[in-house]
Amino acid sequence: MAVETTKLICITCPLGCELKVTHEGKRVLEVEGHQCKRGVEYAQQEISDPRRMIITTVRVKGGFHALVPVRSTEPVPKAKIFPILRKLREVELKAPVEMHQVVLANAEGTGIDVVTSRPLPAAN
Amino acid sequence: MLEKRCDVAVIGSGPAGLAAAIAAKEAGAQDVVIIERDVELGGILLQCVHNGFGLEIFKEDLTGPEYAYRFIERAKEVGVEALVDTFVLDLTPLREIYAINKRDGMIKLDARAVVLAMGCRERPRGALAIPGFRPAGVYTAGTAQRLVNIEGYMPGERFVILGSGDIGMIMARRLTFEGAKVERMIEILPYVSGLRRNYVQCVLDYDIPLQLRHTVTFVKGHDRVEAVVSSEVDENWQPIPGTEETIPCDTLLLSVGLIPENELSKKAGVQLDPLTGGPYVDETMQTNVPGIFAAGNVVHVYDLVDWVTQAGYLAGRHAGEYAIQRRKESGRRLRVVAGDNVHHVVPHVFDPLSLEREPQELQFRVRHPVEAPVWIKVEADGKLVKQKKERYVRPSEMIMLKLSPEDYDKIAGARELSVRVEEKE
Numbered sequence: 001m002a003v004e005t006t007k008l009i010c011i012t013c014p015l016g017c018e019l020k021v022t023h024e025g026k027r028v029l030e031v032e033g034h035q036c037k038r039g040v041e042y043a044q045q046e047i048s049d050p051r052r053m054i055i056t057t058v059r060v061k062g063g064f065h066a067l068v069p070v071r072s073t074e075p076v077p078k079a080k081i082f083p084i085l086r087k088l089r090e091v092e093l094k095a096p097v098e099m100h101q102v103v104l105a106n107a108e109g110t111g112i113d114v115v116t117s118r119p120l121p122a123a124n
Numbered sequence: 125m126l127e128k129r130c131d132v133a134v135i136g137s138g139p140a141g142l143a144a145a146i147a148a149k150e151a152g153a154q155d156v157v158i159i160e161r162d163v164e165l166g167g168i169l170l171q172c173v174h175n176g177f178g179l180e181i182f183k184e185d186l187t188g189p190e191y192a193y194r195f196i197e198r199a200k201e202v203g204v205e206a207l208v209d210t211f212v213l214d215l216t217p218l219r220e221i222y223a224i225n226k227r228d229g230m231i232k233l234d235a236r237a238v239v240l241a242m243g244c245r246e247r248p249r250g251a252l253a254i255p256g257f258r259p260a261g262v263y264t265a266g267t268a269q270r271l272v273n274i275e276g277y278m279p280g281e282r283f284v285i286l287g288s289g290d291i292g293m294i295m296a297r298r299l300t301f302e303g304a305k306v307e308r309m310i311e312i313l314p315y316v317s318g319l320r321r322n323y324v325q326c327v328l329d330y331d332i333p334l335q336l337r338h339t340v341t342f343v344k345g346h347d348r349v350e351a352v353v354s355s356e357v358d359e360n361w362q363p364i365p366g367t368e369e370t371i372p373c374d375t376l377l378l379s380v381g382l383i384p385e386n387e388l389s390k391k392a393g394v395q396l397d398p399l400t401g402g403p404y405v406d407e408t409m410q411t412n413v414p415g416i417f418a419a420g421n422v423v424h425v426y427d428l429v430d431w432v433t434q435a436g437y438l439a440g441r442h443a444g445e446y447a448i449q450r451r452k453e454s455g456r457r458l459r460v461v462a463g464d465n466v467h468h469v470v471p472h473v474f475d476p477l478s479l480e481r482e483p484q485e486l487q488f489r490v491r492h493p494v495e496a497p498v499w500i501k502v503e504a505d506g507k508l509v510k511q512k513k514e515r516y517v518r519p520s521e522m523i524m525l526k527l528s529p530e531d532y533d534k535i536a537g538a539r540e541l542s543v544r545v546e547e548k549e
Binding site (some may be wrong): 057078 | 163164170173174175176179185187188189190192193272273274275276298301302319320321323324325329427428
């Protein structure tokens, strides 16, 4: 397999280091431009299996607000983002909602849960 | 009108206000009140449902609501009093806050120190003077964010976003997640104005077409936005004729900058720096008005919420210390008066809070001699505080009586302290 160079911007923290990644297919040979070791980890993950957090909202019946924000407990494979979002669109929770309540367990077989990111009391 | 006194009043319960209230409490301030116009504490963090918060302070990647939750819980723990759904109408240079809510009606809050934590506002369409019609469908990005994330409404289906600030980029992804199409992101600068990580995970990831060195030069549509016209700009940011492109869409979002929100500050006589739009502050975050502090985006707009929190801690701690000092120096004054058969009493006025530090002595002389046992009585608004027996009293002999710290509760709420001589039967 040919050796390639890919330019990436690390998204781990607000610094946004510009990385130059030398890799052979999904195997990373060298990373340049990072300011901490998370940059190397990010480059390896991004080249082999790019992942992103799922951040959205789901409906709540009888809640203080109509929606509650939710997040994946860790980043999911990019290809799973829209399938998971479609699943979440069908969810309707019942108030009151707890902090970090599981909304979708093992989302699309990733082994990753989607949980609420705030408590939501019932409507007054 | 409900009238209250407090050590520290914080206006706004976003990250700056929450941190300020917590820090004031932790510095030893007694009554710390946080005033929030929305129905719950947390401010704009509650609509920032994305992650990326807290990496500096917690070394964790939190969403906005999770970040806010930690401070809301901490504020409850330390006993911060929250007035939500309450709108501040006025703030005077003497730190009197006039506010209004449905439960209490008008409220006057007399604060020993105030922390301004009102955050910032989005620059609106009017500030850009974009030619065209005034149809429905033009929103600031933050307003759209609130509609989508809190209230559950989609403001449109086909979007153009003007400006590549963080809120604009985050909304591009958010709207894509909700099934909308972002037709174009338009930025007048030759580079993206928000964080690079947001450019990657919000714009590149979802193939949002980004046009640099362009701006919106016309809004089409009478009742509803039908299209916007985008033009390239020259090095002086002026649109270049002949480069116009019509982009069909139903909604235009503006993400074109934030301005510190200082209408209340101005009412209190706080001087503003024309460069930042926020108050001039010293190293304690105190403004030119003594006892009025400011923290967070109300001072200048920060990149990271973690830094806003740190500014809040700094302002809150100093506001707390200011209030405590102020309470010590200028607590309420009681008049000390001479009652039956008392000629005069020294001291003439008395700060009840001084008893918290040490016992205080009253010194006085009687008018007429009594050659029989008497009670010397100290009363607060007619209620007995302390009494002492003497076998006789004579004008030539000064009498002394000490009030101790335990007496504080009996005189704290009184207006007047009196000393009188009562003959024993």
